[in-house]
Amino acid sequence: xxxxxxxxxxxxxxxxxxxxxxxxxxxxxxxxxxxxxxxxxxxxxxxxxxxxxxxxxxxxxxxxxxxxxxxxxxxxxxxx
Amino acid sequence: xxxxxxxxxxxxxxxxxxxxxxxxxxxxxxxxxxxxxxxxxxxxxxxxxxxxxxxxxxxxxxxxxxxxxxxxxxxxxxxxxxxxxxxxxxxxxxxxxxxxxxxxxxxxxxxxxxxxxxxxxxxxxxxxxxxxxxxxxxxxxxxxxxxxxxxxxxxxxxxxxxxxxxxxxxxxxxxxxxxxxxxxxxxxxxxxxxxxxxxxxxxxxxxxxxxxxxxxxxxx
Numbered sequence: 001x002x003x004x005x006x007x008x009x010x011x012x013x014x015x016x017x018x019x020x021x022x023x024x025x026x027x028x029x030x031x032x033x034x035x036x037x038x039x040x041x042x043x044x045x046x047x048x049x050x051x052x053x054x055x056x057x058x059x060x061x062x063x064x065x066x067x068x069x070x071x072x073x074x075x076x077x078x079x080x
Numbered sequence: 081x082x083x084x085x086x087x088x089x090x091x092x093x094x095x096x097x098x099x100x101x102x103x104x105x106x107x108x109x110x111x112x113x114x115x116x117x118x119x120x121x122x123x124x125x126x127x128x129x130x131x132x133x134x135x136x137x138x139x140x141x142x143x144x145x146x147x148x149x150x151x152x153x154x155x156x157x158x159x160x161x162x163x164x165x166x167x168x169x170x171x172x173x174x175x176x177x178x179x180x181x182x183x184x185x186x187x188x189x190x191x192x193x194x195x196x197x198x199x200x201x202x203x204x205x206x207x208x209x210x211x212x213x214x215x216x217x218x219x220x221x222x223x224x225x226x227x228x229x230x231x232x233x234x235x236x237x238x239x240x241x242x243x244x245x246x247x248x249x250x251x252x253x254x255x256x257x258x259x260x261x262x263x264x265x266x267x268x269x270x271x272x273x274x275x276x277x278x279x280x281x282x283x284x285x286x287x288x289x290x291x292x293x294x295x296x297x298x299x300x
Binding site: 013014016017020064065066068070071 | 137138141142145173174179180181183184185186187188226228229253
């Protein structure tokens with residue numbers, strides 16, 4: 001299966017990169033832009049056909065390495 | 081007195097740390113590659129500065145999971161003194177030996193230059209050499225040195241005297257101007273500034289020499 005892991009900063013964690021992007025967008029005239037937060041997406045190929053098992057495995061990867069629970073949240077998207 | 085410096089791919093202050101340790105102990109430290117399974121039996125371990133694994137994923141994240149770290153964590157939990165400088169501090173938080181995280185500098189710039197630090201707690205295993213000094217000058221050189229933790233953790237660190245160094249002029253946005261903290265047992269210190277870079281007048285300062293000398297004297 002393919003897994004897409006979205007990693008975002010927790011609410012309240014300062015995101016200077018998001019702030020810089022926000023400032024640049026305002027500078028370009030996109031006045032409608034409110035708060036900007038930057039995250040990352042990690043795509044994984046998992047050699048597992050059972051969705052529940054794949055989710056469990058990717059969940060373990062997130063906890064062990066992919067995300068830092070001190071400052072980040074993650075969501076997992078699976079597809080065949 | 082036996083010491084060790086852990087060397088990760090793209091560590092770049094490992095030899096500076098080795099020079100500082102040799103100056104303080106008279107003996108060259110063991111240089112231990114990250115792929116090893118065990119650190120030799122030593123009295124003091126240093127995780128050096130640098131950009132281990134190119135700072136991929138998060139600074140210190142990959143190094144914190146490299147093979148040698150299982151034994152480093154085991155030894156730290158058994159009470160062996162462990163110092164993490166700069167990238168070493170990032171590795172310590174990623175390994176959860178210290179609370180919080182080192183985030184991108186608030187100003188987004190790489191900061192590099194001498195910093196005056198307040199010695200907040202000179203009553204630790206690591207600060208005997210700084211007794212009587214209210215302030216020291218150590219240089220910083222980092223992009224991800226913005227120390228963040230939740231308010232409860234910050235209150236606890238301050239309440240328990242675990243904030244060891246504070247910036248006088250905060251260069252990176254760190255919460256409560258924190259530059260260095262110790263763990264609850266007091267045997268693990270993480271700090272962003274580089275004491276190993278100021279161990280001789282020719283390098284622009286000697287506060288780092290006093291710092292390392294103090295650590296070694298406390299161990300003797």
